[in-house]
Amino acid sequence: MATVLSVDRGVPCPAWKQVLSKRLQKRTPRNDRPSATLKDVAQRAGVSTATVSRVLNAQGKVNRETGTRVAEAVAALGYVPHAAARALASRRSRTIGAVTAALDNPIFARGIQALEHRLELSGYGLLVASSNYEPERELKQVRTMVERGIDAIMLQGDSHLPEVYALLQRKGIAYINTWVYDAAATHPCCGFNNELTGHNLADYLLDLGHREIAMVAGVTAGNDRARNRIKGVAAALRARGLDLPPARVVERPYSLSDGRDGLRELFAGPGPRPTAVIGGNDLLAIGVMLEAQQSGLTVPGDLSVAGFDDIELAANIAPALTTIHVPVEEICTLAGDYLVARIEGRPARDHVALEARLVVRQSTARAGGRA
Amino acid sequence: MATVLSVDRGVPCPAWKQVLSKRLQKRTPRNDRPSATLKDVAQRAGVSTATVSRVLNAQGKVNRETGTRVAEAVAALGYVPHAAARALASRRSRTIGAVTAALDNPIFARGIQALEHRLELSGYGLLVASSNYEPERELKQVRTMVERGIDAIMLQGDSHLPEVYALLQRKGIAYINTWVYDAAATHPCCGFNNELTGHNLADYLLDLGHREIAMVAGVTAGNDRARNRIKGVAAALRARGLDLPPARVVERPYSLSDGRDGLRELFAGPGPRPTAVIGGNDLLAIGVMLEAQQSGLTVPGDLSVAGFDDIELAANIAPALTTIHVPVEEICTLAGDYLVARIEGRPARDHVALEARLVVRQSTARAGGRA
DNA sequence: TTGTAAGCGTTATCAA
DNA sequence: TTGATAACGCTTACAA
Numbered sequence: 001m002a003t004v005l006s007v008d009r010g011v012p013c014p015a016w017k018q019v020l021s022k023r024l025q026k027r028t029p030r031n032d033r034p035s036a037t038l039k040d041v042a043q044r045a046g047v048s049t050a051t052v053s054r055v056l057n058a059q060g061k062v063n064r065e066t067g068t069r070v071a072e073a074v075a076a077l078g079y080v081p082h083a084a085a086r087a088l089a090s091r092r093s094r095t096i097g098a099v100t101a102a103l104d105n106p107i108f109a110r111g112i113q114a115l116e117h118r119l120e121l122s123g124y125g126l127l128v129a130s131s132n133y134e135p136e137r138e139l140k141q142v143r144t145m146v147e148r149g150i151d152a153i154m155l156q157g158d159s160h161l162p163e164v165y166a167l168l169q170r171k172g173i174a175y176i177n178t179w180v181y182d183a184a185a186t187h188p189c190c191g192f193n194n195e196l197t198g199h200n201l202a203d204y205l206l207d208l209g210h211r212e213i214a215m216v217a218g219v220t221a222g223n224d225r226a227r228n229r230i231k232g233v234a235a236a237l238r239a240r241g242l243d244l245p246p247a248r249v250v251e252r253p254y255s256l257s258d259g260r261d262g263l264r265e266l267f268a269g270p271g272p273r274p275t276a277v278i279g280g281n282d283l284l285a286i287g288v289m290l291e292a293q294q295s296g297l298t299v300p301g302d303l304s305v306a307g308f309d310d311i312e313l314a315a316n317i318a319p320a321l322t323t324i325h326v327p328v329e330e331i332c333t334l335a336g337d338y339l340v341a342r343i344e345g346r347p348a349r350d351h352v353a354l355e356a357r358l359v360v361r362q363s364t365a366r367a368g369g370r371a
Numbered sequence: 372m373a374t375v376l377s378v379d380r381g382v383p384c385p386a387w388k389q390v391l392s393k394r395l396q397k398r399t400p401r402n403d404r405p406s407a408t409l410k411d412v413a414q415r416a417g418v419s420t421a422t423v424s425r426v427l428n429a430q431g432k433v434n435r436e437t438g439t440r441v442a443e444a445v446a447a448l449g450y451v452p453h454a455a456a457r458a459l460a461s462r463r464s465r466t467i468g469a470v471t472a473a474l475d476n477p478i479f480a481r482g483i484q485a486l487e488h489r490l491e492l493s494g495y496g497l498l499v500a501s502s503n504y505e506p507e508r509e510l511k512q513v514r515t516m517v518e519r520g521i522d523a524i525m526l527q528g529d530s531h532l533p534e535v536y537a538l539l540q541r542k543g544i545a546y547i548n549t550w551v552y553d554a555a556a557t558h559p560c561c562g563f564n565n566e567l568t569g570h571n572l573a574d575y576l577l578d579l580g581h582r583e584i585a586m587v588a589g590v591t592a593g594n595d596r597a598r599n600r601i602k603g604v605a606a607a608l609r610a611r612g613l614d615l616p617p618a619r620v621v622e623r624p625y626s627l628s629d630g631r632d633g634l635r636e637l638f639a640g641p642g643p644r645p646t647a648v649i650g651g652n653d654l655l656a657i658g659v660m661l662e663a664q665q666s667g668l669t670v671p672g673d674l675s676v677a678g679f680d681d682i683e684l685a686a687n688i689a690p691a692l693t694t695i696h697v698p699v700e701e702i703c704t705l706a707g708d709y710l711v712a713r714i715e716g717r718p719a720r721d722h723v724a725l726e727a728r729l730v731v732r733q734s735t736a737r738a739g740g741r742a
Numbered sequence: 743t744t745g746t747a748a749g750c751g752t753t754a755t756c757a758a
Numbered sequence: 759t760t761g762a763t764a765a766c767g768c769t770t771a772c773a774a
Contacts (some may be wrong), residue, residue, distance in 0.1 A: 035542065037767055048745045053769060063743060078541070083520045084458035085767030088750045093455060095498070095519065102484070109480040113473070113501055120500070120512075125519050127466075128499050129491070130484055141491075148454045148466065148496050170449070171406065256687045290687050313684065316627045316661050408751055419761045424753060434759060456751030459766045 036077035045073035056081065087149055095125045096339055097145035097153040099138055101223070103130045105254055105283065107309045107328055108156075111178070114329040115154060118336030124151070133253075135161050135222045146171055152339035154178055154332070158187060159224040174342035176335045179225055179326075181353045188350035190335045194225045197324050197356050198232025201278060201306055204322075204358055206240055209367035210276040210304060213237065214248040216262030216288055218280035226251075226280055229308060233278060248274065252284060259287015275303065275367045282307040282314045282323055289321065289363060300365035310359060319362035326356045407448035416444035427452065458520055466496045467710055468516035468524040470509055472594070474501045476625055476654065478680045479527075482549070482703040486525060489707030495522070504624075506532050506593045517542055523710035525549055525703070529558060530595040545713035547706045550596055550697075552724045559721035561706045565596045568695050568727050569603025569649075572677055575693075575729055576647045577611055580738035581675060584608065585619040585645035587633030587655045597622075597651055600679060604649060619645065623655060630658015646738045647675040653682045653694055660692065660734060671736035681730060690733035697727045 042049040047066060054062050055070040062070075073079070087093040096119055100108045116126045127145055131138035139161045145153060146167060152174035155164075160177075165187065168175045177189040205213055215233060218226030234244040247269040252258035259279055266274060279285025285307025292303045299305055299319055307314065307323040314321040334352050341348035413420045418437060425433050426441040433441075444450070458464040467490055471479045487497045498516055502509035510532045516524060517538060523545035526535075531548075536558065539546045548560040576584055586604060589597030605615040618640040623629035630650055637645060650656025656678025663674050670676055670690055678685065678694040685692040705723050712719035 038769095039767075049768075050746075050770075051744060054744085057769085061743065066743080080514075080518050080542070082459070082767050083518050084455045084464060085750090086769075087455035088453070088459050088752085089767075089769040091750070091769095103474075103480045103487075104477055104484055106475055106477055106480070109474045109477070112499075113475055116474075116500060120515075123515075125498050125515065126500070127496050128483075129487060129497070143451075144491075144494075144496065147451050171451075256683050260687070287687065290689060294689055312627050316631070316658065317688075318661065318665055409753095410751075420752080421754080421762080422760060425760090428753085432759065437759080453751050456766090457753075459768085460751075460753035462753090462766070 035082075036079045037082070038079075040077055041070065041073045041079050044077060045069045092343070093149040093151055094123060095127055095148070095150050096336075096343075097127045097129070097142070097148075097150040099129045099131050099141045099145070099153070099155060101131055101133045101156055102254065103128070105281070106311050107281070107326065111328040111332040115332040115336050118333045119340070122336075122340045124340065133219065133222050135159075139164050142167060146173060151343045152176075154335050154339065157224045158182070158185060158189060159222065174339050176338050176350070178331050178335050180228075181351070183351055183353070185351065188338065190338060190352040190354070191331050192326070192354050192356040194228035195232035195235070197308065198229035198278075199236045200232075200358055201308070201324055202233040202236035204360070205276045205278070205304060205306065205364065206236060206242075208276075208304065208364060211242060211367065212272050212274045213242075213244070213276045213278065214266045214274035215244070215250070215278045216259055216266065216280060216284045217249055217251050217278075218254055218284070219251045229280060247271070252280075254281050254283050256283055256287040256290065259284035259289075260291035261287075263288045263291045276364070277303060277305050279305065279307040282309040282311045282321060285321055285323065285363075286313060286317060289317070289319075299363050304364040304367070306364055308356075315361070322361045322364040323359055324356050325359045327354050330354055406453075407450045408453070409450075411448055412441065412444045412450050415448060416440045463714070464520040464522055465494060466498055466519070466521050467707075467714075468498045468500070468513070468519075468521040470500045470502055470512045470516070470524070470526060472502055472504045472527055473625065474499070476652070477682050478652070478697065478699055482699040485700040486703040486707050489704045490711070493707075493711045495711065504590060504593050506530075510535050513538060517544060522714045523547075525706050525710065528595045529553070529556060529560060530593065545710050547709050547721070549702050549706045551599075552722070554722055554724070556722065559709065561709060561723040561725070562702050563697070563725050563727040565599035566603035566606070568679070569600035570607045571603075571729055572649060572679070572695055573604040573607035575731070576649070576675060576677065576735065577607060577613075579647075579675065579735060581647040582613060582738065583643050583645045584613075584615070584647045584649065585637045585640075586615070586621070586649045587630055587637065587651060587659055588620055588622050588649075589625055589651035589655070590622045600651060616642075618642070623651075625652050625654050627654055627658040627661065630655035630660075631662035632658075634659045634662045645674070647677070647735070650676065650678040653678040653680040653685045653692060656692055656694065656734075657684060657688060660688070660690075671734050675735040675738070677735055679727075686732070693732045693735040694730055695727050696730045698725050701725055 038049045038052050042052045052070050055067050098112060098115055100112055103109055119126050129141040131141060142164050155175060155177050156179050158177040158180045177187055179191045180189050181191045181193050217230050220227045237244050250262045250265045252262045277288050279288050285305050289299050289305045292299050297303050307321055310323045310325040314323050331354055338348045409420045409423050413423045423441050426438050469483060469486055471483055474480055490497050500512040502512060513535050526548050527550050529548040529551045548558055550562045551560050552562045552564050588601050591598045608615050621633045621636045623633045648659050650659050656676050660670050660676045663670050668674050678692055681694045681696040685694050702725055709719045
């Protein structure tokens with residue numbers, strides 16, 4: 001085993017420990033050498049543990065010279081604070097949770113990464129879990145995180161099981177819903193209005209003259225964002241006297257092959273073929289585009305395609321995808337700001353609106369025209 | 372503030388707490404109602420805390436009836452164990468760390484997700500951080516995680532700062548290097564042989580008659596996988612009497628636009644244009660492909676392109692990308708198995724080899740032929 | 743500015 | 759099968 005190590009202690013074993021042979025014997029099996037504790041540091045620096053703690057937590061109120069001595073002892077012993085002990089005593093774990101629907105969607109991964117960077121700055125760790133859009137699973141994960149003592153948590157969307165909100169509130173744990181914005185929401189949120197965004201995208205296609213518009217949407221069960229995007233698109237059509245019949249909306253999980261599959265199903269449906277298809281996110285939209293192209297259609301000549309998110313691929317694929325640019329990094333960084341502020345007792349705005357604007361590229365064109 | 376809550380306790384305040392007014396006053400500011408503790412549960416069930424602990428940890432050795440009474444008390448109080456206290460007493464946090472180079476590369480995100488699922492099964496939480504391929508940053512993150520009391524950690528690659536290994540070993544924390552396999556490695560690992568894989572991919576192109584082979588590789592600084600893939604490609608060329616001159620290897624971070632950019636630089640280089648380009652991963656390869664296509668070349672007619680990883684896009688884009696299929700989910704799940712086994716004192720193989728095989732698709736063709 | 747000591751909520755040893 | 763009770767390593771009044 002590569003982790004077997006020598007038991008060189010570097011410092012003499014404190015006398016008070018030498019008599020406690022029993023205690024030493026029951027030490028954790030794989031951890032031969034007990035790590036230095038605050039007490040060891042205090043002893044070596046010739047001060048009390050309280051003083052060491054003060055130095056370590058930069059509470060001021062310490063003599064510069066004392067501080068130096070403590071710092072030296074810390075370095076000499078290779079002292080590493082014990083987070084669990086610290087959490088127990090301070091009732092604060094310096095850990096924040098994030099439950100995301102999926103990690104393998106690059107847009108979410110970028111968000112988590114942004115959050116992690118934000119938290120790193122303030123010295124917080126990030127505990128993650130992915131719920132796969134299953135509310136029950138999300139609840140279980142939130143529960144586990146609460147048990148783990150997270151100080152705050154970032155959630156996606158706002159349709160969580162009531163138990164999630166109840167638990168968080170009962171425990172006094174700060175939380176924030178991301179990817180959604182609703183000025184009237186009862187819960188803190190940071191994001192944009194998905195319905196409005198869907199509306200805008202549909203309006204743009206309508207303005208291009210499209211009348212046969214269809215969607216390969218995300219699976220709406222347990223996913224308010226997917227639901228609201230559809231709602232917005234439907235509203236835009238309705239405002240122009242058009243309809244978005246069920247056969248024009250197929251739901252699929254979020255992946256390229258689901259997008260391809262979705263287009264096939266749309267094309268197999270009744271009535272005239274759609275001239276424009278909106279993907280519930282960029283992955284679906286690009287899947288739609290690839291399927292169309294590979295079955296001999298041109299985009300946007302024969303079919304206009306648009307998505308949501310603006311992942312890197314959207315701008316790079318040919319034709320470049322018209323989509324809604326979602327500022328994930330901002331959303332998650334601001335969510336981090338909010339949570340840290342709440343934990344540290346500072347005031348924070350609990351409804352933050354960001355803009356998700358339309359980015360017109362080459363995958364959409366006037367209806368009827370071939371490009 | 373949405374988190375203000377009622378202070379209904381559900382159970383009468385135990386007598387021993389009523390005198391401790393001071394203590395109650397200094398409770399955490401945002402957490403009005405102190406959560407039920409083991410002691411509360413014990414009191415309510417009319418047993419000792421030790422017994423409750425035994426029931427909760429399913430250690431057997433408890434009367435069925437006692438167990439039921441405890442379970443009832445737990446439910447009635449909505450008791451949630453306090454992880455920090457548990458960790459302090461048991462010297463085990465039930466949390467595992469993972470530091471990944473980047474989360475926004477879907478292949479890594481899939482790995483983290485697989486690891487998380489594996490750990491969820493065994494009741495472990497996952498703490499993540501992304502190092503952006505910076506060794507110093509990785510060290511800092513490992514340190515932070517160690518302070519947070521992780522029981523084990525998953526790393527990527529095997530070229531870590533010596534301090535990383537030293538710290539982990541000193542603390543007796545189990546770790547494993549993933550994405551790499553070397554039977555002779557001094558550290559536990561789970562993955563495949565990156566050099567061999569590069570060699571195989573180059574061999575395949577050579578067999579197709581390509582002689583002008585170039586690479587848009589990952590940035591090799593702090594990235595042993597990138598280095599070894601290049602090494603393998605160079606070795607394969609050398610074995611056929613060919614050379615891989617510096618001008619034929621450009622290094623780029625891992626993204627689509629870096630791939631595009633890399634191809635431009637290769638084409639600007641001296642000597643004959645390459646007829647085949649290997650991307651350091653699929654993102655780079657697809658970037659190369661998109662750039663080639665958008666500048667009027669056909670793939671694979673004018674240029675063969677191949678990558679590493681086999682992300683979902685590789686199979687779906689046109690032409691579908693020839694690549695090395697990397698079994699990330701398996702790698703990370705097995706890494707999880709290993710870490711959990713080590714933590715729980717069970718034996719585990721600490722060098723696990725997986726196969727990363729070539730998947731031939733449509734982006735590669737014989738040299739000289741137009742498809 | 744520093745020290746003393748009482749917790750924090752568990753686990754685990756030992757005795758009953 | 760259970761109960762007392764001593765850790766676990768740190769923070770934080772309060773006192774000096």
